[in-house]
Amino acid sequence: MIACTKKEREWFLQNIAQGLVDYLGVMEPPVPIEDLLKNPPALFDADFGVVEMNSELWDATFARLPDQSGKVFVHTNLGPEARRYALARETLSALITSKHGQNMGLFELVESHLRESAEFFARILLAPPRLLRRFCSGDGAVKRIVTEFKLPMHAASKLWEEMSTA
Amino acid sequence: MSMQSLNQLVARSIIDPGVVQAFTSGNMSEILNGMDLTPKLRADLGCLEASSFVEFAIKAYRIVKAAEIKPLQIDLPSPITGLISDQDRAEGEQAA
Numbered sequence: 001m002i003a004c005t006k007k008e009r010e011w012f013l014q015n016i017a018q019g020l021v022d023y024l025g026v027m028e029p030p031v032p033i034e035d036l037l038k039n040p041p042a043l044f045d046a047d048f049g050v051v052e053m054n055s056e057l058w059d060a061t062f063a064r065l066p067d068q069s070g071k072v073f074v075h076t077n078l079g080p081e082a083r084r085y086a087l088a089r090e091t092l093s094a095l096i097t098s099k100h101g102q103n104m105g106l107f108e109l110v111e112s113h114l115r116e117s118a119e120f121f122a123r124i125l126l127a128p129p130r131l132l133r134r135f136c137s138g139d140g141a142v143k144r145i146v147t148e149f150k151l152p153m154h155a156a157s158k159l160w161e162e163m164s165t166a
Numbered sequence: 167m168s169m170q171s172l173n174q175l176v177a178r179s180i181i182d183p184g185v186v187q188a189f190t191s192g193n194m195s196e197i198l199n200g201m202d203l204t205p206k207l208r209a210d211l212g213c214l215e216a217s218s219f220v221e222f223a224i225k226a227y228r229i230v231k232a233a234e235i236k237p238l239q240i241d242l243p244s245p246i247t248g249l250i251s252d253q254d255r256a257e258g259e260q261a262a
Contacts, residue, residue: 012223012224
């Protein structure tokens, strides 16, 4: 895999996030991330799934079971925005470890920047730029990202900062 | 339009195994023929060498991005008139 810049990596991640949003047929926020994980594209039948857990170690984490099926283990007590964000973030791990993701070369793209890439992917999956431009602009945009797209405040602020400087 | 087509291809690749299969079997030209690309871009992308579809896409992004940057245009003065404007030349002639 050739070396690539952060901008190139994010360009690719943004487009695959858009591909998943297109699959869901989302026309307005919020993006139903839980539906995506529970009713994934056929390619990811064995890779997406949600399991409730009561660990204090993580908000959510992706893991593969002995039969190689993948699940996002998510803490039961998270607030709705934090839960959506954690599920979206862990979706990238499901993608890169899937057979299809490996065939694409996805793992090599993000392996050195996994956490940063997963956080970016979560923001852009939950608030795709196409929808963001239609529903949020100008003053109070960050607040509207939180209320319309159901993102945690920290993620909404970061996303708006990225969109403003892009 | 070319970048939009490339964006759509990458978006499609995550849910359509046909895209990655076309890449791994060396049939990207079939996919590229269905995209809104200039003939030159189609030819340039058609001969890209990459070890994975992601690498192909990143290299394609660089090529399409470079093609979208318009060449810098500089309005140079005509060699007949030179660098001095007509008014300056007329004033110079009057002073002489």
